Amino acid sequence: MTANDGGRIPVASDQDVVRVRQLVRTVAVAVKLSLVDQTKVVTAASELARNTLVYGGGGTVEVSRADNGRRAGVRIVFTDQGPGIADIDLAFTDGYTSGGGLGLGLSGARRLVDEFDIDTAVGQGTTITVTKWCR
């Protein structure tokens, strides 16, 4: 498996967030996403990977190629064993942050990708799966 096909990156520091970004960009280029879509998915990955690091206390990010038969795309799974999200609606409210950020990471990332799936429970950690398809 080459970097073009994705991979798994443990996220424990800011450097790892940079590595996630680079890997996502590599895969996005390989599946021929447009420049705008590349930038969008890379930015979404950056937001979510940072959430994994800051709010989830670290975790892993898995980047892979996606294919639904008609279109190719990039799929990214963010997993952490952190405290989980108690109020999902609140967490997705623009401008709400439990940390010191702008409060746009989660909601903004959802707007940047085509598919967004979140699985979280208090004390159980959080898993977010996003997919960006080629147009």
Added chain:
Amino acid sequence: MDIGRQAVALGSHEVSRFAELLAQHEDALVTTWTDQVAATLRGRLSAAELHRQTAELHKGFRSALEGGATSLDAEAAGELRALLGDLSTSRARQGFTATETATSVYALKDAVLRILDDNGGADATTLRDYLGFSAFVDRAGLLTFDAYVRAREELISDQAEQLLELSTPVVKLWEGVVAVPLVGTLDSARAQVVMERLLQTLVDTGSPYAIIDITGVPAVDTQVAQHILKTVVAARLMGADCIISGIRPQIAQTIVALGIEFGDIATKSSLADALRHVLRLTGEAARRGGPREG
């Protein structure tokens, strides 16, 4: 574990025997040793330099053993430890691999084995001695690994620091206009450096305008945006106006989708546009305030 270690550790008798062996066969040992190392380094160090290093290491091992050092932690082995550390550091800085560095030490085992073979001493005692000595050299090799890794880590953190310095210049673009061309990832550490530099330059040059150019920033996420916004607010507090330039189409669309708002901060697609914008502002100010400058 202890029993196993005792079985192969050097006793004081073996130590003196090996000290004698190292002394007796100095020339042959150093030559074989140097040849071995030279083969792995493939001419990237001069033969004379290599020979000098090997001879020094040989001396280090010899004086450690003569001092009665049964293990590498012994006081008598202090000089040897320092030698190994220096060797690893210089190898690491010259770009040799960890394997090549450790081989410089491990080659001693082969050289000693050859001497023992030549002396026809393949009895049980010799074997036991050799195992003990081999364990000693192994420890020395591991020490070079540690020192090697440490040297490389220092090198990397030095470079990271240099990069931080290099990649955040604040340049004077025009009379009263400074620019910060950002390149690469804008993390918290760099954002801090950028802000400090910019604010200091504003004071030093008395510039009322600053342009932050993000052409070289590959992705603008909320953290990057927040850092830029904070820098702009800080500059404003000091009476300077900031313009953000270098917003490419894909970045603009991403910023909109994320929902980041730059409020009343002027943004331009290119540095040239930003400069033109500032010059127009200063031009108007000059017309209002008296004779034009520049």
